[in-house]
Amino acid sequence: MSFDVGLGQYYEGKSIIHKLDPRAKLFFVIMLMVSIFVARNVASFALLVAIVLLCVIISRVPLIVILKGLKPITVIVIFTAILNFFFTSGENLQPMFEPIVVIPNYWTITAYYEGLYNAGLLAVRIITLLIGTTLFFSYTTTPIELTDGIETALAPLKKIKVPVHEFAMMMTIALRFIPTLTDETMKIMNAQKSRGADFSNGSLIKRAKALIPIIIPLFVSSFRRADELATAMECRGYRGGVGRTRMKILRMRGRDYLFIILAICLLAGVILLNLYLNGVVYTL
Amino acid sequence: MAIIELKDVCFRYGKKTPYEIKALENVSLTIEENTITGLIGHTGSGKSTLVQMLNGILRPESGTVIVDGVKLWENPKKIGEVRFKVGMVMQYPEYQLFAETVREDIAYGPKNMGLSEEEINRRVERSVAFCGLDASILDKSPFDLSGGQKRRVALAGVMAMEPKILVLDEPAAGLDPKGRREILSGIKRYKEESGTCVIIVSHSMEDMAMYCDKVIVMSHASVLANGTCEEVFSNHQLLFDAGLDVPEITSIILALRKKGVEIPDNIYTVDGALSVLLPLLKEKGGRI
Numbered sequence A: 001m002s003f004d005v006g007l008g009q010y011y012e013g014k015s016i017i018h019k020l021d022p023r024a025k026l027f028f029v030i031m032l033m034v035s036i037f038v039a040r041n042v043a044s045f046a047l048l049v050a051i052v053l054l055c056v057i058i059s060r061v062p063l064i065v066i067l068k069g070l071k072p073i074t075v076i077v078i079f080t081a082i083l084n085f086f087f088t089s090g091e092n093l094q095p096m097f098e099p100i101v102v103i104p105n106y107w108t109i110t111a112y113y114e115g116l117y118n119a120g121l122l123a124v125r126i127i128t129l130l131i132g133t134t135l136f137f138s139y140t141t142t143p144i145e146l147t148d149g150i151e152t153a154l155a156p157l158k159k160i161k162v163p164v165h166e167f168a169m170m171m172t173i174a175l176r177f178i179p180t181l182t183d184e185t186m187k188i189m190n191a192q193k194s195r196g197a198d199f200s201n202g203s204l205i206k207r208a209k210a211l212i213p214i215i216i217p218l219f220v221s222s223f224r225r226a227d228e229l230a231t232a233m234e235c236r237g238y239r240g241g242v243g244r245t246r247m248k249i250l251r252m253r254g255r256d257y258l259f260i261i262l263a264i265c266l267l268a269g270v271i272l273l274n275l276y277l278n279g280v281v282y283t284l
Numbered sequence B: 001m002a003i004i005e006l007k008d009v010c011f012r013y014g015k016k017t018p019y020e021i022k023a024l025e026n027v028s029l030t031i032e033e034n035t036i037t038g039l040i041g042h043t044g045s046g047k048s049t050l051v052q053m054l055n056g057i058l059r060p061e062s063g064t065v066i067v068d069g070v071k072l073w074e075n076p077k078k079i080g081e082v083r084f085k086v087g088m089v090m091q092y093p094e095y096q097l098f099a100e101t102v103r104e105d106i107a108y109g110p111k112n113m114g115l116s117e118e119e120i121n122r123r124v125e126r127s128v129a130f131c132g133l134d135a136s137i138l139d140k141s142p143f144d145l146s147g148g149q150k151r152r153v154a155l156a157g158v159m160a161m162e163p164k165i166l167v168l169d170e171p172a173a174g175l176d177p178k179g180r181r182e183i184l185s186g187i188k189r190y191k192e193e194s195g196t197c198v199i200i201v202s203h204s205m206e207d208m209a210m211y212c213d214k215v216i217v218m219s220h221a222s223v224l225a226n227g228t229c230e231e232v233f234s235n236h237q238l239l240f241d242a243g244l245d246v247p248e249i250t251s252i253i254l255a256l257r258k259k260g261v262e263i264p265d266n267i268y269t270v271d272g273a274l275s276v277l278l279p280l281l282k283e284k285g286g287r288i
Helices: A022-038 A042-059 A063-087 A113-139 A143-160 A164-194 A204-210 A212-235 A254-277 B047-054 B076-085 B102-112 B117-130 B135-139 B147-159 B177-194 B205-211 B229-233 B236-241 B248-258 B270-283
Strands: A100-103 A107-109 B002-013 B021-032 B036-041 B062-067 B086-089 B165-169 B197-201 B214-219 B222-228
Touching: A022 A042, A022 A113, A022 A143, A022 A254, A042 A113, A042 A254, A063 A113, A143 A164, A164 A212, A164 B076, A164 B086, A204 A212, B002 B047, B021 B047, B021 B062, B021 B197, B021 B214, B021 B222, B036 B047, B036 B177, B036 B205, B047 B062, B047 B086, B047 B165, B047 B197, B076 B086, B086 B147, B102 B117, B102 B135, B102 B147, B117 B135, B117 B147, B117 B177, B147 B165, B147 B177, B165 B177, B177 B197, B177 B205, B197 B205, B205 B229, B205 B248, B214 B229, B214 B236, B222 B229, B229 B236, B248 B270
Parallel strands: B036 B197, B036 B214, B086 B165, B165 B197
Antiparallel strands: A100 A107, B002 B021, B002 B062, B214 B222
């Protein structure tokens, strides 16, 4: 039993966001990502954060669940924010305090208000991006819906012989087995711990060696499982994507189109804000 | 004397999430030295969680676990030490085999204990014999063995650590009747020769009745009954209420009693039933 997988877990619900067509969600998330990277000023970030929070509220996924899912990346966010803070420099910037000289002529620490601003924006950027993607891709969409959506969205590529169905199937299977593998890893780790394995002490090489008794059984059982799954699928008549019909056919409805329009408006809004406040459409 | 003592142990999975599950609730029990104790309960009753408390794989949220006089988790850094004292065979242990040869795999535990080469070899050969395996198997790859053989190799790997307490989670699950008997009687023989305290988790009432001295019944995260086989299995209603069954032979005896045959209701092994029914049959001339 593993209950600790926060990132990438479906949160059962019946909200509009849950019911949206996965293709519309896909489009929205792509637009959201582009908007986040295009955004240059506080106003656009306020807009983006507001939209994402609104979506969270509509989806009825408790904010606490989402924030818990963010736990693993807090270190990365803090680290990048700090780097940004200290490495922002320029000619006419206003320093926050007198430069601290650590090694004369080589290393002085200076910090500017702009650095603080940049670090803040970066943190907001990463967090909104993650909340946006996880909300739409994992909390409100089952992996099957998601891969179905990707498959139908990419269907035109079949014409140039891209094995879209096979890729989608592989993705479904891979996603399906993540929790199974986590579970299995935990079990094997506990079994080897019971035999006196020690994963947390000793030198790096010793610790790497201690992983062998986990990795080998994991590989063995993955191969076994793949074999069994392949046989089971063949027994039920699976033979690839050709001529395969679907039980659930994805259909775009009014609300899906509305959502797509909203996504386009969002990007347009961010670009307009850039134009008014910064005088540019897009800069890096 | 009690070798294991649990006091008010509580544990929850997925704490403070919508998926929270109570696995143990105020569990207190003692397990005696030099006995085979059976742990039974329906699926999800907390059996596996309970046994994982015993060697510090899981840490209780509250309450204490005392093993062989030592209070666990007083010094979390030293929790590894208890694992040499409490040998744990998990469910389907054959999936934990990893080494190139059976010998190396069985030697993994003893090696982690830091024993000498000779001592390790002695233990490997001894535990292989207990598990009913031939010594010729030692140089084979564990992945070439049959399922039942793999299970025994995994069991031997834990026995070779010669723990004071041996815990087995469903050791006979998925084996055929012969494999079941061989594994369980091997465990019983091991206990008799080494004086180890053995704890077996199982679903099978028959196995429990046949091999265990004491039985603990779990239901909905707490201990429902703890006593000798006789005490527990004679309390039929309790077992039914816990979603369990009495051993098959006991149901037959109960059915006979219902029909008016005068026999005691505390019979839970086939041998016990024979010793009561045969004289009765003789007395009544072949018909009851």
